[in-house]
Amino acid sequence: MAQGVNAEEAALIICGSIAAYAAVRILLEKNTLRKLPFLNVLSFAVAGSIALLLPHPLGIIAAAAYFIGSTLESNAIASTYAGGTREQ
């Protein structure tokens, strides 16, 4: 088996597996706010994948923009659920 020989390929396999696992956990969790930590894990895995897929300096900005956007979105969802959009 030639997989996992390269550090980048191994890292991509790990990020992909964790992303798929997190997606399943999001769907299975019944409580809406408890889904958000799993969404956070998914964002980590996807941000890591973005950096690994294309090692170009703009890729750092792409991974950071995706991660910060996802965090902002989770923050907004949690805050609106809690009823406090006034501080946003």
Place this chain on the structure above:
Amino acid sequence: MNFLLAAVFAFLAVAGTLGTIIEKDPFAKLISLSMIAGGVIPFIVDRGYLDVAIAVAIIAPLSTIFLLFACRRDSS
């Protein structure tokens, strides 16, 4: 990007779509929309369109936030 990795991100997009349809709570639907974006952006990056990826990564969450603002204003 090999086939297995493409399958994983495609699974993310499909799972997000399924979640949006099946979930009853509107906030859970929004979380599933975020999953779809997470599945699509790696494909954009893989093709080299980093500027498009940055644009989608900023616009998709921003549209969710505007949606939340609009829903809040309707209910309050």
Place this chain on the structure above:
Amino acid sequence: MTGDPLHILIAAAVSWINFVTIDLIFRLPQRGGVSGAREIARQIEDGGGALHGGYMMGNIVSSPDASAGTLLAACGVYIAGIPGGILAALLVYLGNRICHDPGYAGTTGALFATFIVYGFSLFGFSAAEFIAGMVIAILTIQGISAVYASRLLSTLWRWRRA
């Protein structure tokens, strides 16, 4: 550079220690920074978890903290060495301000991680292994059991306060 499983496990442990330590130093478990974090903590507590651990998990979701800083710094070092890591730290700083978070946990985590990852890369580790390691580390806290993770974090928070 081979993807040695031992390297990835060591990278995961080092990333875990880095981000948990810096988050504890910046008092993330003390209170929820925004209303969303407080609500998440309340839901975790309702499910059987511990409140202060829930506050830290809620704060991790709501704003880029040391865990995000460690991940983005590893990505930065992977792509562009130390300047890449510093660019990542700057982006995390911007992200904190965009999320209305006045703290420095994310920026500090990113700066520490930049030098840690670069240091390890001189000893045969690859920054890619740190990217995978950090994703594994956040999985153990946010992605397996909110109940047990929050209890572990609350215990660590009690030690920090002592």
